[in-house]
Amino acid sequence: MVKHHGVHSLAIKQKELIISSANKNDIIELLGPPSSVGYFDNDLWIYIERKIGKGSLLTLGKKKTFVNNVLILEVDNKGLLAKKEFLDINMMQNMKFSENYTKQSYTKNTFVYNFLSSLRSKINDPLGKRKK
Numbered sequence: 001m002v003k004h005h006g007v008h009s010l011a012i013k014q015k016e017l018i019i020s021s022a023n024k025n026d027i028i029e030l031l032g033p034p035s036s037v038g039y040f041d042n043d044l045w046i047y048i049e050r051k052i053g054k055g056s057l058l059t060l061g062k063k064k065t066f067v068n069n070v071l072i073l074e075v076d077n078k079g080l081l082a083k084k085e086f087l088d089i090n091m092m093q094n095m096k097f098s099e100n101y102t103k104q105s106y107t108k109n110t111f112v113y114n115f116l117s118s119l120r121s122k123i124n125d126p127l128g129k130r131k132k
Contacts, residue, residue: 002053010049
């Protein structure tokens with residue numbers, strides 16, 4: 001049994017979209033409404049296709065991803081397709097992520113520490129009658 005999520009046959013349908021000739025109406029007619037819209041930019045549309053099914057008996061029924069496609073479309077202010085980027089499962093496996101991480105900088109003198117410790121004391125003694 002294969003579970004399908006998103007737009008069916010996204011890899012085939014995205015080939016019909018031509019940059020600078022397809023408009024918003026063409027995109028919606030072909031692919032439907034986007035799975036997600038850019039958070040900061042309303043002209044960034046994201047379409048997703050994903051197929052997940054059970055693996056073989058040797059893997060004890062572990063779920064396996066068969067198809068994982070993402071189509072990122074950028075529409076200009078005139079409503080025409082300005083840029084498109086198609087990512088499939090192979091491209092996503094080759095992506096490199098940064099190994100850097102952010103250090104936490106909570107010390108006893110910060111506002112956050114003082115706020116959380118006062119909140120903790122109010123939770124532990126709501127009436128303020130406990131001896132200190």
